Amino acid sequence: MKPGIAFTLAACFVAATTVFALPPRVGALELPKTVVAGNAFSVSTEGSGEAVLYIVGPGQVLRRKVQLGEEVLFHAGEVHNAGHYSVFLVGPSSTQSSEFEVTSTDQASTLSFLAKPSRLPVDVHDGISGVVYVLDAFRNLITQPTAASFELSGLGGAAQTRSAPTRNGVAWIELDSAAKAGNAQFLVHVDKVSEKRIVQEVPGDPCTLRMSARQSDGRIELETDPLRDCRGNTVSDGTIVTFTERYDGGETTVDVPLKRGVARTTVPAHDGSVISAATGVVMGNEIRWRSQR
Amino acid sequence: MKGPSPRPVKRLLAGASVLLATIFIFAFEQPAVRVSSTGLAGPRPLEDQTRTALVRDYLAAWQSMDRALGENDASLLDADFVGVAKEKLSSTIEDQQKLGLRTRYQDRSHDVQLVFYSPEGLSIQLLDTVEYDVQLMDHDRLKATQQVRARYLAVLTPTEVRWKVRIFQALPQ
Numbered sequence: 001m002k003p004g005i006a007f008t009l010a011a012c013f014v015a016a017t018t019v020f021a022l023p024p025r026v027g028a029l030e031l032p033k034t035v036v037a038g039n040a041f042s043v044s045t046e047g048s049g050e051a052v053l054y055i056v057g058p059g060q061v062l063r064r065k066v067q068l069g070e071e072v073l074f075h076a077g078e079v080h081n082a083g084h085y086s087v088f089l090v091g092p093s094s095t096q097s098s099e100f101e102v103t104s105t106d107q108a109s110t111l112s113f114l115a116k117p118s119r120l121p122v123d124v125h126d127g128i129s130g131v132v133y134v135l136d137a138f139r140n141l142i143t144q145p146t147a148a149s150f151e152l153s154g155l156g157g158a159a160q161t162r163s164a165p166t167r168n169g170v171a172w173i174e175l176d177s178a179a180k181a182g183n184a185q186f187l188v189h190v191d192k193v194s195e196k197r198i199v200q201e202v203p204g205d206p207c208t209l210r211m212s213a214r215q216s217d218g219r220i221e222l223e224t225d226p227l228r229d230c231r232g233n234t235v236s237d238g239t240i241v242t243f244t245e246r247y248d249g250g251e252t253t254v255d256v257p258l259k260r261g262v263a264r265t266t267v268p269a270h271d272g273s274v275i276s277a278a279t280g281v282v283m284g285n286e287i288r289w290r291s292q293r
Numbered sequence: 294m295k296g297p298s299p300r301p302v303k304r305l306l307a308g309a310s311v312l313l314a315t316i317f318i319f320a321f322e323q324p325a326v327r328v329s330s331t332g333l334a335g336p337r338p339l340e341d342q343t344r345t346a347l348v349r350d351y352l353a354a355w356q357s358m359d360r361a362l363g364e365n366d367a368s369l370l371d372a373d374f375v376g377v378a379k380e381k382l383s384s385t386i387e388d389q390q391k392l393g394l395r396t397r398y399q400d401r402s403h404d405v406q407l408v409f410y411s412p413e414g415l416s417i418q419l420l421d422t423v424e425y426d427v428q429l430m431d432h433d434r435l436k437a438t439q440q441v442r443a444r445y446l447a448v449l450t451p452t453e454v455r456w457k458v459r460i461f462q463a464l465p466q
Contacts, residue, residue: 034465052431052436054394054429054431054436054437056394056396056427056429057385057463058358058362058381058382058385058398058461059381059382059385059462060384060385060388061385061388061389061392061394061396062388063392063394063431081381082462082463083462083463084441084443084463086427086429086437086439086441088429088436088437088439090431090436090437095436095437097437097439099439099441101463101464101465101466103465104462114411114413114415114416116412116413116415117413126336129411129412129413131411131412131413131415131416133416133448133460135377139377139381140462141446141448141460141462143446143464167334167408167409168408168409168418168420168446169418169446169460170409170411170416170418170448172335172409172411172412174336174412
């Protein structure tokens with residue numbers, strides 16, 4: 001054998017043994033840049049031999065033993081948490097890495113609805129706020145703009161309806177409380193999903209205060225007219241009315257809670273005494289008492 | 294019989310101390326943080342004190358997440374996460390335990406933009422362009438590291454003493 005041919009054969013032999021002795025190298029890794037949550041997708045690998053594929057994110061981790069050169073299929077529902085994922089294909093001697101995003105679906109499934117406050121007086125401008133976070137079936141926040149429709153309906157008057165698009169998954173609104181006291185229904189709709197909250201609209205502060213007095217067994221019996229707010233709603237029981245009697249430099253004060261819209265009390269009967277009533281910031285009429293003999 | 298030469302031992306010790314110092318610095322390195330609230334939506338003004346507390350608690354949540362996923366201990370999430378965010382991270386920890394994996398998320402920088410403060414003050418939403426290193430360990434062997442730049446959306450809600458992360462999700466770039 002000629003020395004040249006012998007050398008070439010020897011070189012080929014060395015090269016071949018080196019190639020077969022080396023552990024298989026992990027080739028390129030191909031996968032989609034974005035995947036919709038819950039959808040199936042596949043990862044293509046190159047090379048030969050076995051490796052381990054890791055999909056890693058704060059929302060999920062997966063590990064698969066793979067045969068290099070084959071396509072790795074992830075079934076529907078397997079990767080369902082929206083977020084950023086790192087992908088590592090780890091072979092015996094090398095590692096390939098990549099990354100991809102999982103986005104939320106565009107179908108609303110759950111609404112996280114905050115209606116505040118749960119109780120407020122009637123007739124308050126922008127008094128009620130509604131905030132809704134829109135989530136898909138996997139509880140991912142749907143960040144694509146979506147229309148949210150809010151409706152507040154009470155006992156009287158037309159329902160207030162407004163629409164607001166979501167921005168970064170959230171929509172919000174402010175609405176006035178109704179003129180009539182009672183329980184109002186606060187609804188939010190997104191696609192076919194809705195959520196309901198009850199907002200209790202209570203009467204406001206009394207608008208006017210009027211009392212009358214009459215003698216009763218040596219005392220003066222005081223009674224207010226039924227107290228109403230400026231929208232005609234009967235003021236809530238428990239609201240305090242303060243009666244004050246001034247006589248001869250002295251003063252007697254009695255605080256009385258409303259019962260069925262009316263406050264009643266008695267004070268000592270002094271000829272020439274001045275009696276007044278007040279509740280909140282509202283002053284009532286004044287009575288100058290003359291004994292009825 | 295000769296004992297080991299003191300010079301290689303010294304070199305080894307010096308090398309080990311440099312390595313330990315590097316690990317220590319890496320572990321306690323504070324991320325660079327930039328915060329902006331221009332363009333904040335919602336009728337409620339955001340007070341400086343609220344903003345400071347919110348950002349402090351959000352950054353603490355990243356530290357908790359890193360430790361919880363690194364040590365596979367879901368209880369480390371309790372102080373900073375609540376609701377859906379806590380449930381999802383806890384589920385990841387459960388999966389990691391089953392697979393023998395651990396992950397680290399070491400944040401290097403945050404560019405935080407406060408985007409929504411709800412009218413009743415019960416939620417604040419922020420977007421954060423964050424740079425972090427992901428480390429993957431399989432049965433305590435470091436398998437891979439990756440530098441990541443991603444945009445996260447977080448919704449925080451107030452609790453008794455601090456803001457907690459309720460929604461935590463990376464957005465498409």
